[in-house]
Each structure stands twice: as C-alpha cells, then as structure tokens.
Amino acid sequence: MKIVYVKYFAAALLLIILAGCKKYLDIVPDNVATIDNAFKMRTDAEKYLFTCYNNLPQFGVEGADPGFLTGDEFATVYPPQGNINTDLYRIARGEQNIVSPIANFWDDKFFQAIRECNIFLENVDKVRDLSALEKKRWVAEVKFLKAYYHYYLLRMYGPIPIIKTNLPISASIEEVKVSRQHVDSVFNYTVTLMDEAIADLPAVLPIEFAELGRVTKSIAMSVKAEVLVTAASPLFNGNSNYANLKNKNGGALFSTSASVAKWEKARDACKEAVDACIANGHKLYEFIPRSASTRVSDSTQLLMSIRAAVTDKWNAELIWGASNSTGGGTRGFQSLSQARLSPFTGTIPNESIGSMLAPPLHIAEMFYSNNGVPIEEDKSYPYASRFTALRRAVAGERYYIKEGYTTVQLHYDREPRFYADLGFDGGIWFGQGKNDDNNTWVLEGKLGQTGGRQGASLYSVTGYWPKKLVNYNNAINDPAQQYSVEGYPFPIMRLADLYLLYAEALNEASGPSAEVYQWLDRVRKRAGLKGVVESWTNYSSKPSKVTTKEGLREIIQRERLIELVFESKRFWDLRRWKVAENYLQRPINGWDITQREAVNYYRVRSIFSSSFSLKDYFWPISENSLIVNPNLVQNPGW
Structure with missing residues (x-):
C-alpha cells in the first residue's frame, strides 16, 4: 500500500x-x-x-x-x-x-x-x-x-x-x-x-x-465485543486503585463501583458477533494437508488443526488478520521461533533461523494434562516430580516425542495443545523438508545437539520454542541448509478467541450455565479434550470449581491463556483481569541449556526476575x- x-x-x-x-x-x-x-x-x-x-x-x-x-x-x-x-x-x-x-x-x-x-x-x-x-x-x-x-x-x-x-x-x-x-x-x-x-x-x-x-x-462486531469485555473487566470496571486519579479540575477518571450491566452489554455484543461470524462462514479450523501426497497420522492431524489455525493463511477461523504481516512481516518472528532441526553441514551457520524467542518454563507448566485439567489439579498426574523424573518415550508416544528418547516428566501426559504449540528437547516437529511418511523432524535441544546452543546467539535460553508461530509449509532444505518462509496474516481476532470472550461474558453476567460450557467445550473439542464438566468432575482435585462463578472464571481465564498463547493476548488479558502482579513479578526459568546429558540438562535455571507493580498496569x-x-x-x- x-x-x-x-x-x-x-x-x-x-x-x-x-x-x-x-x-x-x-x-x-x-x-x-x-x-x-x-x-x-x-x-x-x-x-x-x-x-x-x-x-x-x-x-x-x-x-x-x-x-x-x-x-x-x-x-x-x-x-x-x-x-x-x-x-x-x-x-x-x-x-x-x-x-x-x-x-x-x-x-x-x-x-x-x-x-x-x-x-x-x-x-x-x-x-x-x-x-x-x-x-x-x-x-x-x-x-x-x-x-x-x-x-x-x-x-x-x-x-x-x-x-x-x-x-x-x-x-x-x-x-x-x-x-x-x-x-x-x-x-x-x-x-x-x-x-x-x-x-x-x-x-x-x-x-x-x-x-x-x-x-x-x-x-x-468482534472487536466491539472485545472492547466491551475489556470495559467490563476489573481493570476498568470499579477499580478502586485509581480512585485518586483525577484531572486538574478534580474530575474523576475511573469509577470505583463495578457494574454487572457492563458484562451484560458485553455478553450481548459477543452473541451478536458470534452469530454474525458463523452466518458469514467462519468456523473453527480443521487441518487438511494441501497435497494429497502429504500423509499424516490422526495424532498429527489433531496437532495441526491446533497449530495451523494460526499459520494457515486466511483460513475460515480467522476473523481479522494483519495484512501488513502476510509477506515479509512474518519472517522475523517465524525465524525467531524456529528451532534448528537440521544439522549444519558447512562452516557458516544458517542465520535465517534465529531461534531466540524462548517460552519460559511456566508457560510449559500452564498447559493441561491429557485429562484436560491443570497438572497441579489432576489427581493422577505426578506433579511433584514434574521437573525431576526422567522417562524414555515408548512407541505409543512417537507422534509427540521421539521413540526411545529420554526427556522429563513435564513433557509427558499433556494435552494436544502442549505438543502443537511448543517445541522442546525430544519433541516431534511437523514440517516440510523431511523425507519421511509424516514430514516430521525431531528437535534435539541439549548442548552439542542440532537445536542446542552453538554460540553467543541464535539459541533458546529456556529450552523451549514457540512452534505454534511457525508455518508448517516453511521449508528446511536438508542438507542444503536453506530456510524458506511462507508468510501469513498474524491473527488479531479468530473465532476461538471470540468464543472464549463470549463464555467469559456469559459467566460474569449470570454465572455457570450450559451455554457457558457450550462455548468453552467447542474450543476444547477442537483441541482434543473432553468438556469442562466431565473433565473437572472426573479428573480434578477441585471438582466443584466448574459449578461456581469464581471457579469457572479461573477455568475460562486458563483456557484463554492456553488457547491463545503466543498470539499477543496474554499481555492484555492479565492486565484487564487485574491479576498481572500475580504472574509478572516472579523468576523467569528454563532448563540448564549448557548441559549435554539429560540428568544435568533438566535442572531448573533462573534467567532473570520479571518486574511488575501497580504502576505497570498503564504506560507512563x-x-x-x-x-x-x-x-x-x-x-x-x-
């Protein structure tokens, strides 16, 4: 333009x-x-x-x-x-x-x-x-x-x-x-x-x-719904922390009493937007390989329905995409998100693979167990040993972790979005340029391995990679060491986001109901999970959480953080929920990426301590x- x-x-x-x-x-x-x-x-x-x-x-x-x-x-x-x-x-x-x-x-x-x-x-x-x-x-x-x-x-x-x-x-x-x-x-x-x-x-x-x-x-209509949900959220709706923020003439700039009517208005706007989007052909994305020659397993197809909802350009789930990022604009963050999967055969590293956007350890912990509940709530998940127990992957896990590879318990028994969105040591990475039946690579991230640290830059400081942001059509030409990027519009709003806004507004306006569960469960079903009521009733140590407004609020917020991870939503959501200080003033941790052996690599290492206080809710x-x-x-x- x-x-x-x-x-x-x-x-x-x-x-x-x-x-x-x-x-x-x-x-x-x-x-x-x-x-x-x-x-x-x-x-x-x-x-x-x-x-x-x-x-x-x-x-x-x-x-x-x-x-x-x-x-x-x-x-x-x-x-x-x-x-x-x-x-x-x-x-x-x-x-x-x-x-x-x-x-x-x-x-x-x-x-x-x-x-x-x-x-x-x-x-x-x-x-x-x-x-x-x-x-x-x-x-x-x-x-x-x-x-x-x-x-x-x-x-x-x-x-x-x-x-x-x-x-x-x-x-x-x-x-x-x-x-x-x-x-x-x-x-x-x-x-x-x-x-x-x-x-x-x-x-x-x-x-x-x-x-x-x-x-x-x-x-x-969808952005209007987001605006009204934001207006109804605690940061803007009855925030007593800003009672003294006034103009020079004494005029108040915030209301200190919360209004349920704002949530009702947001709920109605969300419903109108959902109805309009569905009527105009928007639907949750399902992966279909572009080429008939591309063969994928059912497990891989599920993972790609999650991942490619973001990277498959102009798909039916995308409501608003950033057209200014369709071409070269996405090259930067795709390169920074891409792990090195193919070994260097020459003396000059392939610098088109930046590999420097590194999700911290708490992001890996955030995803649910394979039972669709938080790992700290799952009655059967070995939460206490998530950082210390090492396991060797067996044949049934080969679509997620390389068979026979040793990695940490945190990487096992997790929901499909964990494997779709994150790259990690021993994990499977679906993409082009690999000549096998499933177009899959194995990410090996320890020191001395293909994806591990090899110099002063171009590596993940935590041992994780945001695989979700990388288009599976990007080609790693092995052994030529060339990396070609296919751009896509960065998702400003997609249907899953709108569904979760609607579920949130419904719950805040009138509490748990079958309708709230319906919109949550649509997103969870695409992610390969059972509904929230069934999952919490059968697998959570807090089964009543799904029956109260406060408990369901926590579930909806966790669902948004997982479903929309790496899509520039978490930053704003934590603020509008007025919970940012609970998340953003803690150590940022990763694995000890300077180690070659699993027993040493899987030790928690602090990278820095993030800083956040009340003043940081708004820019100066x-x-x-x-x-x-x-x-x-x-x-x-x-």
Whole structure:
C-alpha cells in the first residue's frame, strides 16, 4: 500500500505550544492545496484510506507489539545478540521510565493515526468520482480504524483525550491543551464509532479484488465485543486503585463501583458477533494437508488443526488478520521461533533461523494434562516430580516425542495443545523438508545437539520454542541448509478467541450455565479434550470449581491463556483481569541449556526476575508531554 505523505504547518508549531499529545493532537493544516489534491480524485483518496490502515499496530513484531516481549511469554538472549529487537523486553525487566518511555505510543503513533483518520473523514466529500456506495464503505472503515486507535491507546494508558475532530487553525493555545477523559466516556465513544461503522461495512470481502485484511462487519462486531469485555473487566470496571486519579479540575477518571450491566452489554455484543461470524462462514479450523501426497497420522492431524489455525493463511477461523504481516512481516518472528532441526553441514551457520524467542518454563507448566485439567489439579498426574523424573518415550508416544528418547516428566501426559504449540528437547516437529511418511523432524535441544546452543546467539535460553508461530509449509532444505518462509496474516481476532470472550461474558453476567460450557467445550473439542464438566468432575482435585462463578472464571481465564498463547493476548488479558502482579513479578526459568546429558540438562535455571507493580498496569506519559500540556495528569506510580 502506497502512503501519501503531507507536510503540515502545524507540525512545527506543535513542538512549542501544543498539548501533551505532542505533534499528534494536531490542528487542521493550512496547506489546503495539498489536502485538496489528496482528495481530488478517487485514486488519490484511496491512497489516503490506505494511509489510515497503514497506522495499524505491527502485530507479531517483537520490537513493536507489546504482546510479545513485554510480558512473560518469552525470554531471549540479553543483552541482545543477533537480529532481535529487545526494546520491549526492557519493560519486562523493569526498565520503563518517564523521561523517554519505551514504546511511547502516546507521542509517536496513534494520535497521529487518529489525526489522519479525521483528515480523511473531513475531506472525503470532496472526491469527485467516488460513488455514494463506495464512500459509505470507506467512511465506515475509517470510523472503525479511528475507534480502534482510541481503544489501543485506552488499553495502554487508561483514560485518554477523545479526539472527535481536528482543531481548527484558529484554536487558542488553551483549547489545544486537552485533558484526559473518564474511561467510561472513552469506551462509550469508541463503541459508538464502531456501531456507526458496522451499519455500513460489508458482511464479507470480495476476495477476487484482493481486499483481504480490510474491515468487515464480522471484524468490527468482534472487536466491539472485545472492547466491551475489556470495559467490563476489573481493570476498568470499579477499580478502586485509581480512585485518586483525577484531572486538574478534580474530575474523576475511573469509577470505583463495578457494574454487572457492563458484562451484560458485553455478553450481548459477543452473541451478536458470534452469530454474525458463523452466518458469514467462519468456523473453527480443521487441518487438511494441501497435497494429497502429504500423509499424516490422526495424532498429527489433531496437532495441526491446533497449530495451523494460526499459520494457515486466511483460513475460515480467522476473523481479522494483519495484512501488513502476510509477506515479509512474518519472517522475523517465524525465524525467531524456529528451532534448528537440521544439522549444519558447512562452516557458516544458517542465520535465517534465529531461534531466540524462548517460552519460559511456566508457560510449559500452564498447559493441561491429557485429562484436560491443570497438572497441579489432576489427581493422577505426578506433579511433584514434574521437573525431576526422567522417562524414555515408548512407541505409543512417537507422534509427540521421539521413540526411545529420554526427556522429563513435564513433557509427558499433556494435552494436544502442549505438543502443537511448543517445541522442546525430544519433541516431534511437523514440517516440510523431511523425507519421511509424516514430514516430521525431531528437535534435539541439549548442548552439542542440532537445536542446542552453538554460540553467543541464535539459541533458546529456556529450552523451549514457540512452534505454534511457525508455518508448517516453511521449508528446511536438508542438507542444503536453506530456510524458506511462507508468510501469513498474524491473527488479531479468530473465532476461538471470540468464543472464549463470549463464555467469559456469559459467566460474569449470570454465572455457570450450559451455554457457558457450550462455548468453552467447542474450543476444547477442537483441541482434543473432553468438556469442562466431565473433565473437572472426573479428573480434578477441585471438582466443584466448574459449578461456581469464581471457579469457572479461573477455568475460562486458563483456557484463554492456553488457547491463545503466543498470539499477543496474554499481555492484555492479565492486565484487564487485574491479576498481572500475580504472574509478572516472579523468576523467569528454563532448563540448564549448557548441559549435554539429560540428568544435568533438566535442572531448573533462573534467567532473570520479571518486574511488575501497580504502576505497570498503564504506560507512563512522558515528562515532556506533561510539561507541554499542564492539563494532563500522570498515571499513578510514575
């Protein structure tokens, strides 16, 4: 998509006098001729439309997406070695600050995006050769994008200024010095914009016109459901920790009393979105090999139905995919997620395999047992010896672990998503480039083995790899040592995510019910698990958990963390649930990857201790922004 660049008179002025949103709470530029030219003809206006899209977050990019290295799903080599951006990793290590905030989206990104959306909406009527129908659709798309940028900022910073229109050139300095607005007002404005967009968006995209990635009704309704679930969640719904966060005029920015009505509103929005998505052909993904010559076992097919739901591009489960990551955009995180599976035959390592996104040990523990309940609750799982007992894989486990290979108890008797999503020492990795009946590799991760550490970089610091993010069609050409990557749109929203949002909203609105179980069990069935009632009743040491709102809340949250692992969801979910401090201030552990023998390799090793406190629920506003705009107030703790 080609971007239209416009020079604004106000950009220079803002550095001196404008409000704390820096140059992005902008006034309408006086360069009228440039704007008029940008909206003179349809082709020019379409370029500006794509500029509005181009501001979307870089989903799945480790240096730009807070959902990757900012939380606790990944560890990596630090200080950085090799081709990996660890700026956001510094936040997880407690290095966020107010002088030069890391990932400073307040000053550097989304207010600019909102401004460009406003410019489009204020000028689209000038386009001479744009049909009424097409204009209606374009306006709806930009309204959605404008709403999404408000929502993204709201999740990061809490209460933000609402930017309904760009200020005129005649605006006074005081008018420009905007204030933050109550979180409920920002949520309500965001949802109102989305409702306006939904009315005029197409139900489905005309694929023959290569419009994949553009906004549809299904996308807008699903994101609206997520917005309302977020608004109803404890971080924003009755959060007493922010009772004293007020504007300079004394106006409160948070409500301190929780409202069940917010959950009811979220529940209704989720149902409408689910119904719309199903009506428009979305369904949970089931793996079918592209080539008839690709033979897979039933076990492998189950694992690939889980894994390829993310990597099989534009499949029916995907509601909204990041089109800006379809091609080269995914090469970075796929390379960083790919384990080395083929031995080096030359003197120069294959640096296209980065192998540096490393899930910590607590992520491996998070997955259920093969009975579909947490391993710490499973009455038959040897939880106490999960780190210490070594076992040799037998024939019946050969689709998950190499037959005859010795690995730790933690890797045995786990649910299919464990084996679909994680690479580990001794684990089976389905993919191209292997000439056997099942296209399977074996990951050998100890020191001196193919996947183990071989230098100062290009290795997993924990002994785990996020296999889920790697497209199975990527080819490792053995023994040529070439690695080719097939891109895919990073999933911003897929149907399993929406089902789990619906189950959560149902439970919070009215407690456990058959309907809640239904949507949970749809996701679990695709994952090869029995329903929640059957699993907890028969296998859990806490069988009553599934019958109470509090217990089912815990189950739903665990289900989301497992199903959506590595998809930039955990980072936001832990915050909106207001439980991040329970997860993000603990040691980040892995195996002792410097060892060659299993008995020594499978020893827990601490890599670093993650840092999180109450202030970290929201990003800080930079000191400079507060100086420029004295009407702004800082987030608590900063």
